[in-house]
Amino acid sequence: MVTRKDFPSDFVWGSSTASYQIEGAHDQDGRGLSIWDAFSHTPGKILNGETGDVTCDHYHRYREDCALMKQAGFTAYRFSTSWSRVMPEGRGAVNEAGLDFYDRLVDELLANGVAPWVCLYHWDLPLALHENGLGWTSRDIVPLFADYAGLMAKRLGDRVTHWATINEPGVLAIMGYVFGIHAPGISDYGAWLDMAHNLNLSHGAAVRRLRADLPGTAKVGAVPNIQPVVPASDTEADRHAAALLDAAWNRAFADPVYLGAYDPLMRRQLGDRVRPGDEEAIHTKLDFFGLNHYSPNYAAAADNDFGWRMTEPPPGVETTLMGWHVSPDAFRDTLIHVSKTYGCPIYVTENGVADEAVPGPDGKVDDPIRVHFLDRYLGALVEARAAGADVRGYLVWSMMDNFEWAMGYKTRFGITHVDFKTQKRTPKASYHWLASLTGANGTG
Ligand code: FCB
8 A cells, every 4th residue: 555655745635626516506696507507407417317506515515625625634625616606697797706705715725724726617617608609619718718717816816826727628528519418418520629629729818817917926737637548459440549539538638738739630620720829829838737537548430520439448447436447557657648748747636436435334434445546546656756757746536525427426536425415524434544645644
């Protein structure tokens, strides 16, 4: 097992969440609706018809949640702000009560010794923008996202030192605009290409606004999800499909954002969507690479516009409740690859595993699957560091069980159990184990 001494003393330990997945209070204090409110209320979209209307009720219970972070010995917390909570229509009028909530949250975190890391967008686009033709498929969203970034920077920039733009653009693009299993439920090749490029342009515009509105000491980064793509078979066709999915999932965002140019496979597909000057507008120097990673992906050739389809992991490999391949080796290799390719300090901003652990008769929550997973993935991180990868922190997904998108509340990713009927929080065995690594529980 990894122990505390495997990590440098300045290694950052923390946890991650996202606004729609934990806040609840979906219709309170002037919050506008997001595409996830509309999507989760559409029959048939979410397992068991569940929604994020209440979820962890973090909007009201954030004090208790911050105290749990402190007790775990965490010094960082990445959360996302809800665009429609602070700008109900996505542009124009500002909702002061929404901003007040993030003020209170940031102050509470700081009072608990936890540094707030703000992510501006974790998939909950203001519904009004989407319905008015100003969603991600429209290039007109770019200045609107920058305005929202500026609003948050002006309000929280005196206290928040770490900023990120868009959580996992590759995943949100593929789940929401290719498979249509996430909001807004679109499945269209052209729409996917339009929005992918607009996500990148919005990132670039937002970073420029953040730099203008934040103190010079602020750290700004992006949060791509990098998952290596393995061909389903060793045929030329499947190898090409894997390269196409790698371009779509991994490189479509990380390359232009960190390197300043699309890779050729993505560039060819984007065609004249990329105007002169666009790649320069997307590319800015960033202070960190927020890496989300869960597993390798598998791809096979397909006779569709995309040229690929995702396939199951090969038979016999260990998988999680989500069906994702457990491969610490792939994590180690990804960390080394990202460090070499993108040349930026890495913070792992998401990694974790789903299970269904619930409290036992003694009230304790034993989650051996998670402890075993985290131990092996952190071991891989230690190996990557030994091989020269510049990995400076680990923020586990997730601080607490929450609304897991299309899977509703079935798949639990938390290190803290949440009873969604009573809202009781119970730190799981994995929470206590992580606390031994941070030194919070006096062991490790
Ligand atoms: C990531 C998402 C996060 C959560 C985890 C399990 O792709 O960013 O919100 O759903 O997967």
